[in-house]
Amino acid sequence: MSRARPAALASVRFGTGLVPGDAPRDGAALLASLAAPDAIRAAHPGLDLATARDMALSVGAARRAGREDAAAGQTMADAAQEAIYRAGVQTYRTALARYVGGPAPLRERxxxxxxxxxxxxxxxxxxxxxxDDYLDAAIRTHLTGRFADLLTAAVTHPLMLLYLDQAVSVGPGSRVGQSRGRGLNENLAREVLELHTLGAGGGYGQADVRQLAELLTGLTYSDRRGARFRPGAAEPGAETVLGRSYGGDGRAALSDIHAVLADLSVHPATARHLAGKLAAHFVADPPDPDLAAAVAATWARTDGDLMAVYAALVQHPAAAAPELRKVKPPFDFQASALRALGVDAAAVAALDDRTLNRHFRRTQRRMGQDFMRAHGPDGWDEAPEAWINPQGLASRIQWAMAVPSRLRPDLPDPRRFVVDALGPLAGARLSWAASAAETRKEGVALVLAAPEFNRR
Structure with a gap:
C-alpha cells in the first residue's frame, strides 16, 4: 500500500473528500483540526434564534392585521412567507458552503x-x-465536548421540543394539567431512551419511559417567550428512572432534567449504543466488533469525552480497512463532488436560489434524501441499499452528467480529475475509462458515478 492511500482513505472515510491542490489528511490531522476554532461557521453564519423567532411571529402579526384590513394583512403575510422561504434556502446554502469549504472536514461529518x-x-x-440555531447552538457548539452537554443541548432545543410535541406535554398532576385538562406526551422521553442514549434493548421499560416523560414536563417553547421551564406545568413529586430518583425535594427544577440526562449519557448501554453507531456510520455496517468495543471502552473510561471517543474511532486499526463499505448519502455525494471539482465555499454562497433548488435540493430529494427531513426520529438509514437503488443511482448519474458543467464550464481533463477526486483510491479500470472518455463532460461524469467515488 502506498503512503498516500491511508491519508486519502481517511480524508474520504472521516472527512469530506479530496480537493485539488490540497494534500489528503490522515486521521491524526483530521482529529487535530477539531481543536481549532470553528472558522467556517463564523465565515458563513446561520440564522440566529432571536431573528428566527421574530420571523415566525410575523406570520401571526399578518393574521391579526388581516382582521382589520384584509388587503394589508395579505401583503404582510406574503412578505412574511417570502422571507421564510428565502431563509430556508439560505439554511441549505450555508450548510452546503460549510461542508464544501470547512477547514476541519471531520467537524462537518x-x-x-x-x-x-x-x-x-x-x-x-x-x-x-x-x-440553523439547532445545528449551531445545539450540535456544532458541543460536538467536541462531553456527550452529556451535547445530549442536553439537543434534547432541550426548541426544534426538538416542537418536533416531538414536548412543548405541549404537561404533568397530569401539575397546576396547569389540573386547570386546563392537558396531559402527558411520551414522545421525547421514548426517543431519548431508545434512540439518543441507551438504545433498543438498553435495559429500560415502559415505566422508565413514563417516569422520564413526567420528569421532562415543564420544558416548553413559544415564539413569543422562547424556550423555558415552567414549574407549574411539571409533574409534582419525584420520578424514578432506571432505579434512580430525581426531584421531589420541593418545586420542580430544570436541574433535575439535566441530572437524568447526565446519568443517561454515561450509562454503559449508552456507551455501547453510540460506539456501535459511530463505527457503523463511519466505517462499516454492521460495525467491526473490536472497533465498537474499543470506542465503548473509551466512552466508559472518559465519561463520554467526545474527543477521546473520536480518537479511539479514527485511530483503531479497523478504521483503516481498505474496503469502501459505506455509501455517501446524497448531500455528501453532491458536496464532495463540488470539492473534487474545485468549487469552494464562496462559490457555493454565491449560487442563486433557483440553482440551489433545481440542481441540489430537488435532485437530492430524487436521490432519496430530503434535506433535514428524515422520515422518522431514527434518522436516515445506514444501509447502502437506501441510497444505491435504481432510482437513486439513476439520479446520481443524471446529476453527474448535467450539473458539473453548469458550475464549471471549464471542466478539468478527466485524466487529471480522477486523480484530484480519488487519488490512490481510484481503480485501474476507472483511470483507464476516464482517460478514454470522448469528452470532458463524460469523463468527469464517469468518475463521479463510479463506485470508488460514491463509497467511503
Missing part, C-alpha cells in the same frame, strides 16, 4: 452524524427557521 442521531424535523416552513 460529525455535525451531520449528530444532527441525524438527534433527528428533529421542522413541521412547517416557519419551524424550519430553527434549523
Amino acid at each position: 460529525l455535525t451531520w452524524f449528530w444532527a441525524d442521531h438527534f433527528t428533529a424535523v421542522p413541521k412547517n416552513p416557519a419551524r424550519a427557521l430553527l434549523l
